Amino acid sequence: MQRILVISVLLMAVLSACNLIPGKETRKDKPIARVNDSYLYRDDLQGVVPPGTSATDSAEITSAYINNWVRQELLLKQAEDNLEETNRDFTKQIEQYRNSLIIYAYESELVKQKLDTVVSQSEIESYYKENQENFHLRENIVLASYVIISKNSPAATKIKSLLVSTREADKEKLQALCQENGADFRINDGTTWMSFTDLTRKIPLTVDDPEEFLRKNKYYEVKDSTTIYNVAISAYKSKESISPLNFETENIRTILLNKRKAELLKRMEEDLFNDAVKRNKYEIFKK
DSSP, X not given: OHHHHHHHHHHHHHXXXXXXXXXXXXXXXXXXXXXXXXXXXXXXXTTTSOTTOOHHHHHHHHHHHHHHHHHHHHHHHHHHHHSOGGGSXXXXXXXXXXXXXXXXXXXHHHHHHHOOOOOOHHHHHHHHHHTGGGOBOSSOEEEEEEEEEETTOTTHHHHHHHHHOOOHHHHHHHHHHHHHTTOEEEOOOSSOOEEHHHHHHHSOXXXXXXXXXXXXXXXXXXXXXXXXXXXXXXXXXXXXXXXXXXXXXXXXXXXXXXXXHHHHHHHHHHHXXXXXXXXXXXXXXXX
């Protein structure tokens, strides 16, 4: 709790530093708020209200910002008055924070310019094979197709036969039928997995034991007063089993890019250090 208070005070000190900038006190525009010797000016509100905001919302946002500024300044003054001098000196922390921001900005630009972001499928497959033990499913996943359509639709009766069919021609017919009749649908291509939880968000399934349900149901239909929900499940994998490659592809791509990023920054740091050694750019003095 004490650490959070110190960090909060530090951030407020940084934010309020704008009132200490030379020449700030000589501004000619009229202040819109004051707390002790700190002033808030209209220019300080630039960017607070997003473009296109209505006049009413703009006034509310502006009022909230001003009130928050007043509360912050009051809290800052209270903290300054009640902390010992040694606890109010954040010079070192501010410098460290500034240095971290500068380094982060430089590294971000370096990564943007130098990082190779193309990850081949062979790299993804290789990483997957070597690290399968790290890819255990945290939830049940399914290869599923569904169609959500009005009870009154003339296509409703034909949906089931097309949905459970494995013929490619029937999948094409089903897609055309769904589009013609304004259905909400997903036709699985046989490779794109989805979580069972996501499926139940689309289809009002009442399931106590997901694994038992998946084991016993390849086709499922739910009806309410206006709508028919049709689901065909061609395959499933249960929680804690090894996750299939195509379910982990984007995750692996991110992992490999993060590894490249770390290696790029490490190499840059080593090159910088080695160059400094060669050019005698630094010196460590003996005690």
